[in-house]
Amino acid sequence: MTPRWRAATSRCTAPTRFTTHSQSPSPRSPGVSRESVRVAESATPSPSVGTISVSPLPNRLRRMRTAMTLDSGQVVSYVDHGGSGPAVLLLHSYLMDADMFAPQVRSLGQSYRLIAMDERGHGETPADGPFTYWDVARDALGLLDHLGIARCAVLGTSQGGFIGVRMALLAPDRVAALVLLGTSGAAEDPQVADAYRQAAAAWRELGPTQDLLDMNAAICLGRRDATEWQAKWRKLSGDHIDRVLTPLVERDSILDRASEIDCPALVLHGSADAAYPVDRAVELAAALPNAGPPVIVDGGAHFLSLTDANAVEPHLLEFLSKSLPG
Secondary structure (H helix, E strand, O other): OOOHHHHHOHHHOOOOOOOHHHOOOOOOOOOOOHHHOEEEEOOOOOOOOOOOEOOOOOHHHOOOOEEEEOOOOOEEEEEEOOOOOOEEEEEOOOOOOHHHHHHHHHHHOOOOEEEEEEOOOOOOOOOOOOOOHHHHHHHHHHHHHHHOOOOEEEEEEOHHHHHHHHHHHHOOOOEEEEEEEOOOOOOOOHHHHHHHHHHHHHHHHHOOOHHHHHHHHHHHHOOOEOHHHHHHHOOOOHHHHHHHHHHHHOOOOOHHHHHHOOOOEEEEEEOOOOOOOHHHHHHHHHHOOOEOOOEEEEOOOOOHHHHOHHHHHHHHHHHHHHHOOO
């Protein structure tokens, strides 16, 4: 008998390459039209050609993590990659850590001061109790205080995007610009949330089986090679998965408040995103007053900044150069 979690997530285990304009609109959000998106060709090969490495930072690009303690008592681990340019805070995806931004360290590190944070319950930042993404947004603002950064751009992929928009709502004067990749402003779809809970229950009961690891890789990284990330995930306990999954599946929608975010915003999304349809990007970009149509990367996977970095890079460079002059 097929486990419920596997049946519920079967649509995510074999993502296919397709073009944006042939994608069926979600019944839960506005339809996708040619006028509502900008299409970018992915510079990465088609999955049929072979796999793409999405490994963490090579040793030559690694810097030692630093840990600091906020006034709240929360410990935050981060990597300050340095640089004399404007500051950009990098916020990673679910079950990832600061190392996922290896491509951006390479492409942006000479022009910007990049700070990559391990979010609560991820990497070397602990989570000692329940939390929400509003709490993590406050953690990030506390880190900026610690570093003496009054204002910066925030780049967030998936979960990082959830946190970035909440930072902009909590402290609009601190966020100079937002880059949001593979994310959503809506609450989690109830059926998807239930499927994730079923997978977490299986993890708790059976441990990190290869089926579970492969399912997570398929949803997040598409057909890219996830070997090194799976090695990290294999170390996570079922209780840990429960703790970090709860804010994901229970998050509130920010769409009714998005009009309060007046900083420039860039929304990017992969057409082969197995977690959120393109409609979520169209919906979010339309809700943000200073965001243009979303950039849709043809064949792009969910963790877009990592899996499709070459297609994303020119858009990041252009947007940041305009939004963070000097």
